[in-house]
Amino acid sequence: MSDPTIIKPDRETKEDTKAGNYFIANYPPFSFWNEKDIPMVGSLLNSPKPGKAPLGLYYHVPFCRKRCHFCYFRVYTDKNSADVRRYLDATMQELETYAASSYLKGRKPKFVYFGGGTPSYLSAQQLTELTDRMKEIMPWDEAEEVTFECEPGTLTEKKVQAIRDFGVTRLSLGIENFSDHILETNGRAHRSGEVYRAFQWARDAGIQNINIDLIAGMLEETDDNWSDCIEKVIELNPDCVTIYQMEVPFNTTIYKSMKEEGKLSAPVADWPTKRRWVSEAYAKLEQNGYTITSTCTAVKNPEQTKFLYRDHLWGGADMVALGVASFGHLGGIHYQNITHFEEYCNTVESGDNLVRRALLTTEEERFIREFILQWKLGSVKPSYFLEKFGVDIESRYQAELAQWQDKGMVEKHSDAWVLSRDALLRVDSLLHQFFLPQHSDAKYV
């Protein structure tokens, strides 16, 4: 790769989509996770007392049929069945080590999440065997939610039934767009016909919560096509709709092309257009009975349709992360596993430590983490932070809240500060002001 500083300036505006990560998924930023804190994870796991926070389990499947042009995850499209078998075995060995530790012994996950990559890339038989083994090692019978991400084109009716049978309560379909042209242009492996089939199988199987993911601002998106997508979503009537605004991180195929062409701005819609598209989508969804429950989600029935993985995680839960490059959080320590497939498998097989970087957070960092992540849900409650962290957010952030109030970005309700719709749609760009000074200019990844 050539030096990014040689990219020539282009006609551009501040609001163009530039390369880089925009969404805030955690705090402190990943660039502060380090090697020095790696031993902390082992010390915590060997500590005599088990942790008390709600426990979750994240299982990472790093395989995909094809690499999407906007994808920045480490995914593999060239692994054979022996590689997959080796990986599944390695992850179970990893889980055995966690389950035997004194910090986790006897604890049962309250939520389980299969993410990727593409969990539905695995066959029905592989999935059934895998989950049987997981349950033997760390029983899930107390899990209130089991989420499973799917790429529609990898599903069969039999596989959907197997997914239901091993306990999935929330099925998330990565639809992204309903136009076959846009799906193809963006390198997606599936087409819209597969979406309808997969959705119907999931409904027929009786899976209680079906989420669909969309991306506003994919390559070649237009006003007309976006409106058409939203009409189709409403006809489909899923329980939950998640809409991401397209970002173009550095390690994507789109960024590589930008560099080759000497462009600073990505060839996708600018941020105001993407926000307008999401805003229009939310207005239509609301007219059709949905409630907006975060910067990126609308749900049909907020009383029934929960997303416990997100809510527990953003509330400071423990989460064991299994698999290559996966991210976990235990007892206030963030960690990420080794990020290369071969190295991950070799390290598990030799019984060595899989953690590649970690961060022991301070109480203040844990408070800020929850504070900024909860803004993404659209509101924060002073009573929550006072009770949990002893922090009066109204006095600590008096100036910031007053400024937001003056600009009409936030309103004070009886027990919560509630973001306006406009602020909610650009919340990730507003949160850096709450970062501690040492993190404020940090590279986020």
Ligand code: SF4
């Ligand atoms: S399906 Fe998801 S994980 Fe796989 S390549 Fe596409 S964006 Fe990346």
